[in-house]
Amino acid sequence: MGLRSRHAKGDWPGMSDEPEDKRRPLTRLAQTGRRAEWTRMPDRPGGIVNPPVWRASTILYDDVAHLRAAAGSDPHERLFYGRKGTPTAWSLADALTEMEPGAKGTMLYPSGVAAIACALMAVLKPGDRLLMVDAAYDPTRAFCEKMLRPLGIDVDYYDPLVGAGIAELLTDNTRAIFMESPGSLTFEVQDVPAITAVARERGIVTLLDNTWATPLFFPALKHGIDISILACTKYIVGHSDVMIGAATATPELWSKLRSAAYLFGQMTSPDDAWLAARGLRTLGVRLSQHQDGGLKVAQWLAERPEVAQVLHPALPGCPGHEIWARDFGGASGLFSMVMRGGDKDAVAALIDGLAHFGIGYSWGGFESLALPVHPAGYRTATQWDAAGPVIRLHIGLEDPDDLIADLDAGLARYRAAL
Numbered sequence: 001m002g003l004r005s006r007h008a009k010g011d012w013p014g015m016s017d018e019p020e021d022k023r024r025p026l027t028r029l030a031q032t033g034r035r036a037e038w039t040r041m042p043d044r045p046g047g048i049v050n051p052p053v054w055r056a057s058t059i060l061y062d063d064v065a066h067l068r069a070a071a072g073s074d075p076h077e078r079l080f081y082g083r084k085g086t087p088t089a090w091s092l093a094d095a096l097t098e099m100e101p102g103a104k105g106t107m108l109y110p111s112g113v114a115a116i117a118c119a120l121m122a123v124l125k126p127g128d129r130l131l132m133v134d135a136a137y138d139p140t141r142a143f144c145e146k147m148l149r150p151l152g153i154d155v156d157y158y159d160p161l162v163g164a165g166i167a168e169l170l171t172d173n174t175r176a177i178f179m180e181s182p183g184s185l186t187f188e189v190q191d192v193p194a195i196t197a198v199a200r201e202r203g204i205v206t207l208l209d210n211t212w213a214t215p216l217f218f219p220a221l222k223h224g225i226d227i228s229i230l231a232c233t234k235y236i237v238g239h240s241d242v243m244i245g246a247a248t249a250t251p252e253l254w255s256k257l258r259s260a261a262y263l264f265g266q267m268t269s270p271d272d273a274w275l276a277a278r279g280l281r282t283l284g285v286r287l288s289q290h291q292d293g294g295l296k297v298a299q300w301l302a303e304r305p306e307v308a309q310v311l312h313p314a315l316p317g318c319p320g321h322e323i324w325a326r327d328f329g330g331a332s333g334l335f336s337m338v339m340r341g342g343d344k345d346a347v348a349a350l351i352d353g354l355a356h357f358g359i360g361y362s363w364g365g366f367e368s369l370a371l372p373v374h375p376a377g378y379r380t381a382t383q384w385d386a387a388g389p390v391i392r393l394h395i396g397l398e399d400p401d402d403l404i405a406d407l408d409a410g411l412a413r414y415r416a417a418l
Contacts (some may be wrong), residue, residue: 112231
């Protein structure tokens with residue numbers, strides 16, 4: 001099926017109505033978001049590969065009748081106002097939607113946190129209760145505590161390994177369950193199918209921060225999730241130079257998600273959307289290298305006497321490893337290591353002297369990162385008790401042997417500081 005024939009004229013951006021898409025994920029990565037109306041000039045031969053950058057605030061109308069017609073119609077169907085998007089953003093949204101079989105549409109946001117916040121606000125109101133995973137990303141927890149609670153929304157945290165036991169935590173006013181699998185500091189893999197099965201029986205909305213795996217390694221809606229959220233800042237962009245988020249929803253939740261995004265004035269710049277779309281094309285090859293390098297480094301660290309535990313979902317011993325092996329199509333390059341003894345000075349000695357690892361927040365770019373983290377400070381439903389300090393590593397696209405040599409010297413500094 002050619003690119004020009006994949007979508008009927010008049011389909012609106014960010015949504016997929018095809019009953020079945022037999023293309024494999026890597027083929028989708030190369031082809032999605034490239035509709036003819038975004039890559040060809042009407043009535044002229046030829047076309048371009050990538051949709052261009054459409055920058056706009058004001059949209060000009062041909063006449064008053066055209067203006068009135070636009071005001072009374074769905075703004076997804078045509079150019080309306082810059083805040084409602086241009087073909088640059090629509091093409092990225094369309095591509096992300098097609099990466100999640102069963103999805104109706106995708107909304108874009110200026111950051112991953114914005115995507116999380118707006119998705120939660122789309123499905124919750126005062127008096128509702130949210131079950132939030134205890135291993136949640138710190139800004140997610142902060143939004144719950146500093147925004148949702150003051151609005152009269154109850155928030156209770158749960159053990160990430162609860163699985164089908166989530167049923168025992170439900171109350172009459174539980175309206176949503178938020179998951180992050182694996183957790184971005186301690187990497188517990190949640191039993192998403194078990195939790196979503198319980199939620200569907202009770203009519204409860206499920207949301208997942210799927211940034212670690214992306215839809216390439218974990219198609220969230222296929223496993224029962226209602227709204228899948230990505231900090232596209234990370235692996236989708238892949239170059240550590242753009243802030244952007246996305247939320248992809250089922251047909252049942254799409255209108256609520258879209259309405260909330262519009263009401264909160266959420267959007268992303270066309271330049272950022274274009275860079276994210278460019279990054280999406282190479283997601284498959286990049287994740288493959290992140291996975292291979294990450295596993296090589298993680299397996300080497302697991303044999304080191306200075307390391308008490310490596311928290312990598314693909315390694316036995318990581319909480320939820322068996323669920324990862326059952327449900328995931330791969331692993332990315334982010335994991336943590338728990339040191340055996342030591343203190344903050346020893347951690348600083350290890351990290352400060354690294355030649356090939358940057359020190360910084362975020363991850364998912366081509367560069368490797370090392371970051372001291374403190375999971376115990378972000379737990380309330382469960383207790384974090386480890387043998388020593390925790391260092392989170394992102395394994396970039398460098399040669400893993402160079403990274404191993406760098407860490408080997410770092411571990412020598414760690415021993416010397418004990």
